[in-house]
Amino acid sequence: MASSSPQTVLVDDYKELLICIICFGTLTDPKSITCGHSFCKGCIGKWMREHKAKGNNRYPCPVCNERLEIPKNGADAYGTNITIKSMVEILENQLTKGQNRNVNCDICIQEGEAVPAMSRCVECAEHMCKPCNKAHRRSRATQSHTIYDLTGDAEKDARAALDNYIKRNIECPKHPDQPLRFFCKQDKAVICRDCSITEHPGHNCQAIEEAAKGEERNIAALLGLATQRKEMFDKFIQAANDSIQSCERNTQALLQDIDADHAAKKKQLDEHFDKLRNKAKAAANEKKKKIQANQDQFQLNKGITESTLLQLNNLRKYNHPVDVLNYSANVLKKLEEWSTMPEENVVPIDPYFYQLGSLDTSSAGKVQHHCDPKISRKVHLPDQNPGVKYIFGITRGFNNNIVVSHSGKGLATYTADSFTLQHKAQGNFNDVCRIQSQYYAAADQNNDCIAVFDKKLEHQKNIGKFEDPQGLCETADGKLLVVGYDAKCVYLIDCNHGNVLATIGEGKLTSPHYVTINHKGIIFVSDVSDNCVKRFTMQGEEAPGAYGSEGAGIGQLNYPEGVCIDSQDNLIIADHNNHRVHMVDPNGTFIKYLLVAEDDVKKPQCVAIDQQGDLIVGSYYGDLAIIKYIE
Incomplete structure (x- = not known):
């Protein structure tokens, strides 16, 4: 299995190459499988045996998950990755040696002599003193080996070994002391001189340097593709990260809206039950007052009776006959008055009782989510209203109606369900919108003003004076935004007289057409x-x-045209010449298309949200479509 190596900066530089992803240790006897990834021989062998034991004849690569056929000889069927094996050996050998300040000659040490090393042979992986280095260079068998001088710094020397690795001679596993010099094109094998004579006679062989150069073009091409793929995946990852952050922001905003609505509903609920409590207390107090009044009267009458009773007892017991006779008239009067016993005059209790109610949450708020947009209804309005052609503005009307501006053919209201024509108004209008909860405002192109109509499209008045008014939108506080196309700005006006309260975007707009405003x-x-x-x-x-x-x-x-804001503060844009409708989140990030060219609503001109939260799209050519995109 994998063995541990010194954890140094140098090893960290190469750890992606030198670490086995199965055991997470330094690669030992690294084997490169078919997909190109390398693992410890023992690790990949065990991995294949585990999958074979489950009855599989294939196994997934632990890195790329490509499913590969399990060879008969297991891990032995794969070639050793010579480069990685050598790198591991160089690093571990050099860094282990570097733990001691004095690196001795590996040749002299065999003779029992501790002689400081001055150089190292890459092929032999041996440290050498100056005399051994000299002998090494003179020997016919080793004179072609790559040798570099030691600096005494273990890390620098290891880096030097790696830098010189490409120059080393790799010995043939079948013919020791013979370097691999040729590539057999027929057998696709790297061979030595003896192999070319004994096992590949007559084959087309070329020098490994020349063959490698040919492969370098493929490697360079693949490297380019890999770089492009990495850049693409970086973009995808960043886009996913942006989406996660957008989702988190959306969730926080959603929770804040829910909490705010909860607090508002709780306040309403508390106010409702406070009213019930106060009503119950007021009713009880009123009843108690009546009962108390009766009780006070009873107490008074009782006192009168007790006083009379005391006088009568004294009269009988102590008074003179003259007093008795003088009091007889009062006695007769009281006898007449008191012969009928008093009635209790009970105040009826009529007890109140509490009727339990049920909390109807069907009308409470609910969380909505975006669904795949689909056109639920569509109509060509010239079929419903002969003579009209274009749609330049739309707005949600009263009584579940839709109000449409047909440019030079005036205004018209249609039922939202069947698109039946209801009311019409003559004129030449661009956009239209609702104002003050009971009127419609239309951008009057002929008179350069805002025309105000009632619910039946009967003209009420004209307000303001503007240079070619285009888009319209009401603000939350009942004011009106008007796009002045020629003035290249947006006016904020009051809806009663058309007085300009502010000018927006002056000097920063080129060809403004439509306007909308969000909840912020x-x-x-x-x-x-x-x-x-x-x-x-x-x-x-x-x-x-x-x-x-x-x-x-x-x-x-x-050529973007109509814009509107939905209940979740998303911006919706009519992308006129692309035949699309965009939905964009409050931060300006694209979410999805609500309409595309394949939906066959050509030249979308204006957009609005209806009573159900669905999107209304009006096209330049007179098509009106209702798109359901929220559930």
């Missing part, structure tokens, strides 16, 4: 000339994280 107040503007969606704060500052560049790949856009 970040404004997104599609810029068709720059093929991106830019981000701005409500204070008008450009925020980092603009999405898109020109092209057709992931994260690239070709």
Whole structure:
């Protein structure tokens, strides 16, 4: 099995090559299996026997998992990896020697003489003193060996041995003292001179240096491919890491939303039960007041009765007949009044009772997740509303309707389920959106203003004055964002009179078309000339994280148009000329396509979210599609 080696910086430099992945020790008698990976002979032999014992005739490589056939001779069938074996020997030998300050000549030590070594032969793996070195170089058998001088630094000497390894002669296992010099092309074998004469006569043999150069081209090509694969896997790993971090951020945001909703619902629940408690206490107090009033009256009447009773007893016992006769009128009156006994006048209790309720969680919040997007409904609106052609703007309407801007053909509302035409308004409008929970605002191209309509598309008023108004979006506090195409900016206006409250993106937009805003107040503007969606704060500052560049790949856009924000603050973009719809997370990272060219919704122009959280996509050519992407 594997043996341990000194844990030094030098060994660490080569440990990926010299460590057996099975036993995690330094390779011993390393065998290279068919896929090219090397293991200790004992380790890979045991690995194959374990799989064979399970009735398998193949075994997986412990590194790459490639399934290889188990050879009859087991590990002996594989060739020894001479390079790795030699490296192990060089390192362990040199570093072990280096533990002693004085490295002695291996030849002299056999004669019992401790002579300091001055050099080392790579082939013989022997340290030599100066005289032995001289003799070694003169000997016919060893004069071609590679010898290098020792510095006295074990690590430097070991590195020198490794650097000189490529120059060493490797002896033929069949003919000792004969170096391997040739490569037999016919038998694909490295051979010595004697082998070429005795076992490979007449075969096409070439010098190993020449044959190796031919293989170097393949090695260089494979090295290039390996480098490319590594770079690709680095990108994949980084992308996976980015996805993990995005998932963690999403999860934290999700948990925060759940906790916030839980706290809000708990507050509502506490308020509800506090009202029940207060109501029960108020009812009980009211009843107790009535009973207490009766009790006070009873106490008063009792006192009157007791006073009368005391007078009557005194009258009978001590009073003169004259007093009795003078009091007789009062006695007769009381006899008449008191002949009827008083009634209790009980205040009915009518006890309250508590009716247990059930907590209906069906209307409570729920966690939603993205599913594979699919078109649940689709219609060509000119079939429903003859004469219209284009769709330039869409918004979620009232009463589960969809409101569509047909550019020069005005506005129209359609039912969300069957796309039945309901109401129409004449005019030339770009985008449309809901405002103030009861009106629609439309970008009036003819009058360069914002036209306001009621739920039945009856015109109410015009507000503001803008240079070619395009996209529209209402803010959380009831204001309106208006894209001024010619002014190359976005206006923040009030919805009552159209007064401009702020100008956003001035000098930083080229061809702005559509606008939306997320729950954190970040404004997104599609810029068709720059093929991106830019981000701005409500204070008008450009925020980092603009999405898109020109092209057709992931994260690239070709004439981006409509934008909207979904319930999870994801940005949705109509990639007009690529016939796609992108979904991007709040940090500007691409998530997925919600629509692709194969879905046959050509030139997506505008996007919006309906009451169910599904995506509405309107195309330039009049197609309207409902895409379910959240469950």
